[in-house]
Amino acid sequence: MTAGTMEQGMQRTSGDVSSERPDAELGAAVPKVIEARHVRKIFAGTHGEPAVVAIDDISFDIRRREFTVFLGPSGCGKSTTLHMIGGFEQQTEGSLLLNGQAIRGPGPDRGIVFQDFVLFPWRTVLGNIAFGLEMMRCFTRAEISERARHYVEHLGLAGFANAYPSTLSGGMKQRVAIARTLAVQPEFVLMDEPFAALDAQARDRLIVDVSLIANEQNTTFLFVTHDIREAIRLADRILVFSPRPARIVESIAVTLPRPRDAYSAELLDVDRYMRSLIGTSPED
Amino acid sequence: MENRGEATPGEPESATTYTSSSATAVAGSPDGRSRLYPSRSTLIGTTSVCLFALVWQGLASSGVIPAVVLPGPLDLVARAIYLAGPSSNPPFQLEGDILLTLSRLLGGFAVAALFAVPVGIVSAVSRPIALVLMPFVGVFMAIPALAIVPILMLLTGIGNATDFTVVVVTAFIPIVVYVYDGVRMIDRKYLWTSRSFGARSGDVFWHVIVPAAIVPLLAGFRMGMGYAWRSLIATESLTALTGGLGYTIFQASQFFDTRTIYLYMVVTAVLGFAIESAFRAAEIRTAVRWGTLASGKR
Ligand SMILES: Nc1ncnc2c1ncn2[C@@H]1O[C@H](COP(=O)(O)OP(=O)(O)OP(=O)(O)O)[C@@H](O)[C@H]1O
Numbered sequence: 001m002t003a004g005t006m007e008q009g010m011q012r013t014s015g016d017v018s019s020e021r022p023d024a025e026l027g028a029a030v031p032k033v034i035e036a037r038h039v040r041k042i043f044a045g046t047h048g049e050p051a052v053v054a055i056d057d058i059s060f061d062i063r064r065r066e067f068t069v070f071l072g073p074s075g076c077g078k079s080t081t082l083h084m085i086g087g088f089e090q091q092t093e094g095s096l097l098l099n100g101q102a103i104r105g106p107g108p109d110r111g112i113v114f115q116d117f118v119l120f121p122w123r124t125v126l127g128n129i130a131f132g133l134e135m136m137r138c139f140t141r142a143e144i145s146e147r148a149r150h151y152v153e154h155l156g157l158a159g160f161a162n163a164y165p166s167t168l169s170g171g172m173k174q175r176v177a178i179a180r181t182l183a184v185q186p187e188f189v190l191m192d193e194p195f196a197a198l199d200a201q202a203r204d205r206l207i208v209d210v211s212l213i214a215n216e217q218n219t220t221f222l223f224v225t226h227d228i229r230e231a232i233r234l235a236d237r238i239l240v241f242s243p244r245p246a247r248i249v250e251s252i253a254v255t256l257p258r259p260r261d262a263y264s265a266e267l268l269d270v271d272r273y274m275r276s277l278i279g280t281s282p283e284d
Numbered sequence: 285m286e287n288r289g290e291a292t293p294g295e296p297e298s299a300t301t302y303t304s305s306s307a308t309a310v311a312g313s314p315d316g317r318s319r320l321y322p323s324r325s326t327l328i329g330t331t332s333v334c335l336f337a338l339v340w341q342g343l344a345s346s347g348v349i350p351a352v353v354l355p356g357p358l359d360l361v362a363r364a365i366y367l368a369g370p371s372s373n374p375p376f377q378l379e380g381d382i383l384l385t386l387s388r389l390l391g392g393f394a395v396a397a398l399f400a401v402p403v404g405i406v407s408a409v410s411r412p413i414a415l416v417l418m419p420f421v422g423v424f425m426a427i428p429a430l431a432i433v434p435i436l437m438l439l440t441g442i443g444n445a446t447d448f449t450v451v452v453v454t455a456f457i458p459i460v461v462y463v464y465d466g467v468r469m470i471d472r473k474y475l476w477t478s479r480s481f482g483a484r485s486g487d488v489f490w491h492v493i494v495p496a497a498i499v500p501l502l503a504g505f506r507m508g509m510g511y512a513w514r515s516l517i518a519t520e521s522l523t524a525l526t527g528g529l530g531y532t533i534f535q536a537s538q539f540f541d542t543r544t545i546y547l548y549m550v551v552t553a554v555l556g557f558a559i560e561s562a563f564r565a566a567e568i569r570t571a572v573r574w575g576t577l578a579s580g581k582r
């Protein structure tokens with residue numbers, strides 16, 4: 001495989017991906033909003049278990065509005081990385097800066113979407129989407145309702161506003177979770193394998209919808225997956241994680257226009273290239 | 285249910301229609317006729333109770349068992365009419381006893397819940413606090429309520445305060461234990477999600493922890509109420525000046541007044557059943573409606 005065949009769709013950087021690098025699409029003028037430097041995470045063993053080195057040493061930069069995908073095999077530390085950015089966990093060593101500041105706990109600037117939705121079953125679809133707006137305490141009830149209804153429509157949930165989550169399909173539930181997160185217009189949206197529990201059809205439609213949302217929103221997406229195809233269809237940049245303890249082995253910029261057809265020739269090219277690069281498929 | 289209004293702000297009328305119709309479907313038959321006709325399970329239950337009363341009355345009327353040992357249901361009805369009327373001593377004794385016992389039960393229970401729920405939640409959230417508090421809960425759980433009655437009588441006299449305190453103490457422990465376990469079992473991602481929306485502690489408490497732990501919370505209330513109810517009836521018979529269902533049962537036993545004893549047993553059972561039904565109704569209006577607890581219908 002020569003570099004020439006890849007020029008149309010992607011660009012590759014190996015090793016320490018935090019250093020200044022030529023960036024075809026975004027350019028150096030786009031500010032770095034997340035800077036990770038030699039981040040290490042060790043989970044102390046409880047009840048006599050040995051400590052787990054989840055993340056060995058990772059460094060990376062994320063620029064504003066960049067759709068970054070963390071790609072890597074199961075158990076390699078992708079979720080842990082996301083949890084540290086979300087402020088739910090703290091790194092053991094290294095520095096993790098968000099807009100130049102050390103991360104201190106979760107905040108409404110970073111919304112999170114989990115694989116298993118984590119909807120509030122005691123709230124209707126509309127109630128779930130309104131949750132974050134209520135917590136902000138700066139809107140009237142009418143404003144909250146109006147905004148929440150906007151996101152009901154936006155995520156294709158019309159007609160389900162008053163349904164309880166337990167009555168919805170997996171794809172619908174994830175749409176509610178995404179709507180709930182987008183409704184407060186966070187600066188970052190963190191997504192942890194959000195489509196892994198969905199059937200192929202629902203997943204496909206959500207990939208397209210999230211691509212479109214990413215195009216129009218002024219939001220930086222951090223998206224965890226172990227699915228190469230999903231990564232290529234969504235990412236501006238893919239950070240490839242090694243097996244645990246995590247290191248970042250590649251940074252790949254994908255410059256195809258979105259939404260991307262899963263079976264276009266360019267995409268299949270990138271897919272083939274990625275698989276040759278990673279060696280074994282990270283899916284197993 | 286007080287947080288429902290906030291859960292769905294500015295919802296139009298249609299929301300109310302949706303939720304109430306779904307609650308009906310869960311509570312009664314799926315075709316929603318349960319409001320007009322008694323459901324099949326209610327009919328069967330009523331029939332079996334009536335049959336039981338008939339057999340009982342037959343047994344009592346036949347004279348096989350002496351009326352002192354087993355008065356019939358009709359005797360109890362007569363007794364109830366007398367005790368509920370102005371000519372009993374004191375007048376309206378039945379109503380008075382029910383009111384006294386219920387007020388002690390509900391008042392004591394409210395106080396217990398008011399303290400036990402926060403204690404359970406705080407212990408579940410903070411490991412240091414759990415380490416300090418939980419040993420006491422374990423020890424108190426092992427002490428039967430009646431064992432503390434003599435000490436309470438020394439401390440507070442043989443009046444209302446003892447009955448009331450017994451309710452508080454016996455209801456407190458199971459509520460703490462259930463709330464503690466229930467809150468610890470909440471998926472931490474609920475807490476993460478709410479905090480990533482900037483929710484404050486009070487919001488997390490009311491909007492996340494309480495509804496997320498509603499099933500164990502209600503289970504704890506049920507257990508607490510059950511323990512308190514039994515201990516209260518027993519304690520009332522020991523605190524001999526204060527009236528109440530337990531007191532009257534004890535008095536009646538001194539005079540072999542079995543009709544009053546049986547009548548009060550029935551009253552006790554009916555009240556206990558009503559309390560249990562209230563908890564079940566709370567469950568149906570919350571966890572069953574949300575789809576997080578099976579309706580239990582087969
Ligand atoms: N709270 C914890 N305590 C101890 N070990 C943990 C904890 N959380 C994660 N780990 C360990 O850290 C490693 C990385 O976990 P992580 O969940 O980040 O992986 P992942 O890349 O998201 O994998 P998956 O694809 O399975 O979601 C795993 O070996 C996991 O067992």
Ligand SMILES: [Mg+2]
Nearest residue numbers: 078079080192
């Ligand atoms: Mg994970």
